[in-house]
Amino acid sequence: MGDWVTQQLPALLILVPFTAAPFAYLLGAGYDRQTALLSAALTQPLAAFLALTVVQEGPVRYAIGGWGGPLGIELAADGFSATMVLVTSVVGLLVTVYGLRYFGDLERYRFFWPLWLFLWGSLNALFLSADIFNLYVCLELVSMSAVALVGLTLRREALVAAMRYMLAAILGSLFYLLGVALFYGAFGSVDMATLRETVRPDVAGQAGLALMTAGLVLKTALFPLHFWLPPAHSNAASPVSAVLSALVVKGSFFILVRLWIDVAQPEAFPGASVVLGVLGSSAIVWGSVQALRQERLKMLVAYSTVAQIGYLFLLFPLASGGGQAASDAWVGGIFHAVSHALAKSAMFLAAGIVLARFGHDRLEGLGGLSRRAPVTAMAFGLAGVTMMGLPPSGGFIAKWQLIKASIGSGQWWWAVVVVAGGLLAAAYMFRVVGPFFAREAEDLDDSDLDPGPSPVTMDGAALALALGALVLGVAGQPLIDLIMVGAPALVAGVTP
């Protein structure tokens, strides 16, 4: 039994949520939530098991139905894949628990459960894909379920935001698919392990990589192509916002890392990784400045996502030189993706409690929140510690690794960006958290709705995620070990 599960792990991680999704729809009111909870409770241990297997036995490869390449579909899991599947499962389980109470048995929210399970399965499939065409299909599955989730509330702003998101997402996928076509035409394969050996920086190779990158950058909402993200992430229902900011943007980022660090060698495409780094730096500054100017809590958190996505892209210039610096950059970039996922979902879940209890999320009206909703305010504040990159937190480890990589590779200017971004994050976080804990503030008066206290499961989910991001700061070594399993040659720490 144990052996069978170990062998079938990659398939089970996709099959469980995909099987549960139609059942959640068909069983309908009353049973959909139980189905989702059951699926989440199964998927989370499976993801942990996969991480354990990868650490102990190295990268896993799996041919679906016994059909290997080139015609069958293969799945693959190295440390990076297992890390992303694991963080998805942790955020996923807690968002599911939170959602049980948040959505209740309201009829108009019943589509949340099947769509969310489809999204979860699609994300797992994406992280476990071994070929670039299968990644295209997964990208579309992720986008379609994410767009539908944004429009879930059927509010006018949410529908328009969903439409804007959808157009950007489909366009991004088309760019990506065109790149895949050129790659297949030039190199005769879509399997990433094969492409690693055959990709050449000729005209077709460069054009293909440029097209795929353009599409993925649009889907990751990297500045200046971030226009669709703030409205979509802030107008969605809060559990949806949490999943979008924490996980969905990381899906397209995951493919970018695979393509640039794993499949194509960055030095074969000089200049491109610097361009990505410059765009990332601009995102950090622009997103933070916009976050400082927002009047609504969820808009501020959404712009903070635009800024935090920027850090991920520093990975490309920092890793391009190989050696120890590249290894530091690899750990830093992925560590940042993980700690941001935990902290950002905690923030959106906390914001959701505020909205549900007080009926608004205007910053000027939330002073003194800690007295009315102590745990909620605490979860938000603790998540802010990771966002600012203060020790001890996952955000600190991530930024420390990125700074180390900057110095180690002789590109100190990226370190300046990392530090400046931390200061800007501190500025917008204190703008929110300061008033939350201000003793004299009485902004929340009795005229505000307050069916409080905050539900325990909702507060608990937000707090657990925020604490998780902090724990990564003191006990992050196992995660670093996992991230390094089967790491691409460029970043494996071997001096070329």
Added chain:
Amino acid sequence: MVSQTDLYTLAGALLFVIGLYGIITRPHLLHKILALNISSAGVFFVLVGIARRVPGPTPDPLPHAMVLTGIVVTVSSTAFALALAKRIYTDTGVAVLDASDIEAEERTGG
């Protein structure tokens, strides 16, 4: 000498760019969705052309399978986009993303 594959690739790229232009410039949602479909037709064109890259009379079947998958994806996403656009039209009375686009819409007579 321009090969058959090159010709298809160029034509596909042209279709892709025509669609892209439409998505960016046309404010009406229906126009945007149609433009997306033109762009995807361009991508499929490129893939169909690439199937001829192998020597001999039989083309490579794999790009054809990719096009089939792509068509399925495009049909479903188009249906979904149309449903979303219809809902926006029912709710707001206009099928645009931005209220400021309405004037542009009237100017072009769309």
